[in-house]
Amino acid sequence: MRTTGQLRLALMTSVFITASLCAAPSFAQQASDTEQASSVDDIVVTARRREESLKDVPVAVSAVSAERLEQTGAADITTLQQQTPNATVQIARGTNSTLTSFIRGVGQQDPLWGFEPGVGLYVDDVYVARPQGAVLDIFDIERLEVLRGPQGTLYGRNTIGGAIKYVTKRLGQDPELTLKGAYGSYNQVDLIASGSTPLTDTLRIGGAVARYTRDGYGTNLTTGAEHYNKDVTAGRLSVEWTPTDDLFFRLAGDITEDESNARHGYRLKAPTTDGIYDTRAGIGDDGYVRTRGLSFTGEWNVNDALTFKSVTAWRDGDTKGDGIDFDGLPQPILDIPGYYADSQFTQEFQLLFEGERWQGVAGLFYMDASAEGAFDTVIGLYPSMGPGLPAGLTTFTGGKVDTESFAVFADFSYDLTDQLSLSVGGRWTQDKKSVDQLRQNYLGIKSPFFGNSVPIPAGRPSTDYTNSDTYSEFTPRISASYKFTPELTGYASYGRGFKSGGFDMRGDASLYPETINGYQPELVDTYEVGLKGSLLDRRINFATALFKSEYTDQQITSQFFIPPASVVSFVDNAGSSEIWGWELEASARITDSFIPRLTLGYLDAKFNEFVTFNPVTGKRENMADQRQFQNTPDWTANIALPYSVDLGDRGSVIFTPMASYRGATQMFETAIPLLDQGSYWLYDATLMWTAPDARYRVSLAGRNLGDERYRAGGYNFPGAITGDSVIGFYGAPRTVTLSVTANF
Structure with missing residues (x-):
C-alpha cells in the first residue's frame, strides 16, 4: 500500500511529465545564465579528469552550478542531498562540520x-581523506559535481560509492571584487568577500x-549555552601564473576554523526536553575544528595532443572540545570527551592524451597520511543503583593509524565510428597501514589524557597492540557509448570499486581477540546502462541510468555497551548484498521563463549475507534477515519550478520554489523504531532580483518552510546502566535569509 508521501511524489512526477510533453515547440533553445543551461550539451564537467x-560522459554525474546553488539558497554541500538522486x-551525528555521505547505499x-x-x-583535484571539517560552506565556487557509482579508475581512492567534487573558480583576467552580506533567522550573519587582480x-x-x-x-538547559549555533571563519588565497600559453601554475591555500558549540542530541526516552534542539547535557559546550591545506598545480601543454599535469597537496585538521554527552542529562551517565587529528600529503601526476579519434589520461597517485585520536567512555553513576550513587569508571581509547597509498591508473576512449565510442580503464592500488591502539580502564572520572591526574588503572589494558597490513586491488572499468542522434547518447558500463x-x-x-587482525577491503561491482540527451527540439533535457551493484565483504560496525563501563565495537567484513537502482534528472523548457527541473532516485538494497557477533547467543551468525541498509531511502526526489521575469531596465527576477522528498531510513542496520526516520518532504523557496548590469543581486531564501522536524542521525544505548541513552540529532528548522551581493 502506498504511503501519502509516495502518492504525492507520483502525482508531482505526473504533473511534471505532462507539462513537459505539452510544451509548445516554438520556444528558444539557448538558456541564459539566470535560467541555467537547459541542455546537457551546455553543461561541462571534469568527471573523467x-x-x-555532460552528454558525452558514460558516467552518472550530477553537476550543480554556482548560479543554481544561489537560486536555491544553498548554504553548504549538504544541499546535494536534496538535489542529487x-x-x-x-x-x-553529534558534530557541526563532520560529513556523512552515502551514494547508492554505499x-x-x-x-x-x-x-x-x-x-x-x-x-578541485585534491583528495580529502577525513570527514572532519568536510561540510564545506559554499563560497567562491564554480560548481559541485557528484559522480555516482564506483569510480575505481580515475578517482580510485575509496570512491566505492562515488565522489563529490568541490570545484573552485579560476582567477579572471580583469580585476574583480564581490561583496556579499546576509542576515537571517536566529540572528544569522554571513559576510563574504572575494576578488582577484592581475599583478602582471x-x-x-x-x-x-x-x-x-x-x-x-536550542539551548543547553543545564549550562545556558547556545545549542546548534554557528561560528565559522574561512579563507582562501591563490596565485596563478601563466608564463606562456602552454604553461599554467597555481598555488592555493585555505583554512577553516569552526568554533561552534558542541552539538548534543535530543533524548527520545524520558526525561525529555520540550524542544528537540534543547538538551540537559552536563558537558560539551565548547567545540573547535580547524582544517587547512596548501596545494600546487602545474599544467604543461606539451603539444596539441599531450598535456602533463602535477598536483601536490598537504592538508591537516584538528578537532577538540568537551565531547558528546550521550545521555543528554546533567549527570555523567555516559559522557564521551574526544580528540581527533589528521594530516596528509598527496602527489598526483597525470598525462592527458587527445587525438582525432581518441583521448585519455594516465597517471600516478601517492598519499602519506596519518590519523590519530582519543576518547573516554565515562560512566559517572548508575541510575539503577540509586540517586547520585557514583560509579566513577572510565575507559580510555586512543591510537594512531598511518597510511601509505600508491596507485597507477589509466583510462582511454576511442571513437570506433562517428557514433560508437569505447572506453577502457583500470587502476591498481596498494595501501599499507600501520596501527597503534590502547584501551585502558580506570577508576575515576576521565583519564589522564583528558585532564584527570589521579585515576587508578583498573587492571591491565584490555587492548594494547601494534600491527600493520597491506591491501592491494586492481579495479577495471569499461564502457561503450552510442550516439543515436546528435542529441541523444546511450551508454553501458561495468566498473569495480575498492575501499581499503x-x-x-x-x-x-x-x-x-580477532580485532588486532583488522578487517579486509570491500568491493563493489556495478553494471549500468544510461541514456542522456534532449527531446522535442531540445525542450526536454534528461539523464537517466539503471544499475545493479554486487557489494561484497562490507565493512560493518556494530556497537554495544558491555557492563560495567565499556562501549565496544566489532568491525567485520560481515555482508554481501545486491543493490538495484534507477535515477532520472530532467528539465523542461515550458517557456523561456519557466524551466522546471526534476530528479528521481530509487534503490532496492538487500543483504544476502550478514555474518556478525550476536550478543544474545554470544556467537557469530548470519543475521541477513534481520538487517537493512542504513541511510538508504527507497525513493528520493526533488522538483524545482524556477520562473523568471525580465523587468527590462529594472533588471530581472527569478522565483524558485522547490520540494524534496526522502523515503524512510534506518540509522543503523538494525531497525530501531524509536530512532529511525520516516519519509518526509522539505519545502524551500528563493526570490532573487538581479540588476540589469548584474552588478547587484538581492535574494530572499526560505529553507524548510514547512518546519519539518526530521532526524539526521542518532545513538542507541538503551538500558538502565546507560540512562536509556537513545538520542536523535535533527536537521535545521524553518529559516529565512536575506542576502545582498555586489560585484565590482
Whole structure:
C-alpha cells in the first residue's frame, strides 16, 4: 500500500511529465545564465579528469552550478542531498562540520579516525581523506559535481560509492571584487568577500574570506549555552601564473576554523526536553575544528595532443572540545570527551592524451597520511543503583593509524565510428597501514589524557597492540557509448570499486581477540546502462541510468555497551548484498521563463549475507534477515519550478520554489523504531532580483518552510546502566535569509 508521501511524489512526477510533453515547440533553445543551461550539451564537467560535455560522459554525474546553488539558497554541500538522486550528504551525528555521505547505499557513517569513507571528497583535484571539517560552506565556487557509482579508475581512492567534487573558480583576467552580506533567522550573519587582480600580464592573485555566525536553534538547559549555533571563519588565497600559453601554475591555500558549540542530541526516552534542539547535557559546550591545506598545480601543454599535469597537496585538521554527552542529562551517565587529528600529503601526476579519434589520461597517485585520536567512555553513576550513587569508571581509547597509498591508473576512449565510442580503464592500488591502539580502564572520572591526574588503572589494558597490513586491488572499468542522434547518447558500463581495509580503533581485544587482525577491503561491482540527451527540439533535457551493484565483504560496525563501563565495537567484513537502482534528472523548457527541473532516485538494497557477533547467543551468525541498509531511502526526489521575469531596465527576477522528498531510513542496520526516520518532504523557496548590469543581486531564501522536524542521525544505548541513552540529532528548522551581493 502506498504511503501519502509516495502518492504525492507520483502525482508531482505526473504533473511534471505532462507539462513537459505539452510544451509548445516554438520556444528558444539557448538558456541564459539566470535560467541555467537547459541542455546537457551546455553543461561541462571534469568527471573523467578532462573537460567534456555532460552528454558525452558514460558516467552518472550530477553537476550543480554556482548560479543554481544561489537560486536555491544553498548554504553548504549538504544541499546535494536534496538535489542529487540516491544520495545522503548530511552533518554527522553529534558534530557541526563532520560529513556523512552515502551514494547508492554505499558510504560511511562512523567518522572515527582510521576508518575510510565510502564516498571520496575532492576540492578541485585534491583528495580529502577525513570527514572532519568536510561540510564545506559554499563560497567562491564554480560548481559541485557528484559522480555516482564506483569510480575505481580515475578517482580510485575509496570512491566505492562515488565522489563529490568541490570545484573552485579560476582567477579572471580583469580585476574583480564581490561583496556579499546576509542576515537571517536566529540572528544569522554571513559576510563574504572575494576578488582577484592581475599583478602582471601573466600573474594573478585572488582570495576570499567568509565569516558565518548564527545563534543556536536550542539551548543547553543545564549550562545556558547556545545549542546548534554557528561560528565559522574561512579563507582562501591563490596565485596563478601563466608564463606562456602552454604553461599554467597555481598555488592555493585555505583554512577553516569552526568554533561552534558542541552539538548534543535530543533524548527520545524520558526525561525529555520540550524542544528537540534543547538538551540537559552536563558537558560539551565548547567545540573547535580547524582544517587547512596548501596545494600546487602545474599544467604543461606539451603539444596539441599531450598535456602533463602535477598536483601536490598537504592538508591537516584538528578537532577538540568537551565531547558528546550521550545521555543528554546533567549527570555523567555516559559522557564521551574526544580528540581527533589528521594530516596528509598527496602527489598526483597525470598525462592527458587527445587525438582525432581518441583521448585519455594516465597517471600516478601517492598519499602519506596519518590519523590519530582519543576518547573516554565515562560512566559517572548508575541510575539503577540509586540517586547520585557514583560509579566513577572510565575507559580510555586512543591510537594512531598511518597510511601509505600508491596507485597507477589509466583510462582511454576511442571513437570506433562517428557514433560508437569505447572506453577502457583500470587502476591498481596498494595501501599499507600501520596501527597503534590502547584501551585502558580506570577508576575515576576521565583519564589522564583528558585532564584527570589521579585515576587508578583498573587492571591491565584490555587492548594494547601494534600491527600493520597491506591491501592491494586492481579495479577495471569499461564502457561503450552510442550516439543515436546528435542529441541523444546511450551508454553501458561495468566498473569495480575498492575501499581499503583497516583496524577498528574501538576494538577491545579482551572481548574480541580477532580485532588486532583488522578487517579486509570491500568491493563493489556495478553494471549500468544510461541514456542522456534532449527531446522535442531540445525542450526536454534528461539523464537517466539503471544499475545493479554486487557489494561484497562490507565493512560493518556494530556497537554495544558491555557492563560495567565499556562501549565496544566489532568491525567485520560481515555482508554481501545486491543493490538495484534507477535515477532520472530532467528539465523542461515550458517557456523561456519557466524551466522546471526534476530528479528521481530509487534503490532496492538487500543483504544476502550478514555474518556478525550476536550478543544474545554470544556467537557469530548470519543475521541477513534481520538487517537493512542504513541511510538508504527507497525513493528520493526533488522538483524545482524556477520562473523568471525580465523587468527590462529594472533588471530581472527569478522565483524558485522547490520540494524534496526522502523515503524512510534506518540509522543503523538494525531497525530501531524509536530512532529511525520516516519519509518526509522539505519545502524551500528563493526570490532573487538581479540588476540589469548584474552588478547587484538581492535574494530572499526560505529553507524548510514547512518546519519539518526530521532526524539526521542518532545513538542507541538503551538500558538502565546507560540512562536509556537513545538520542536523535535533527536537521535545521524553518529559516529565512536575506542576502545582498555586489560585484565590482
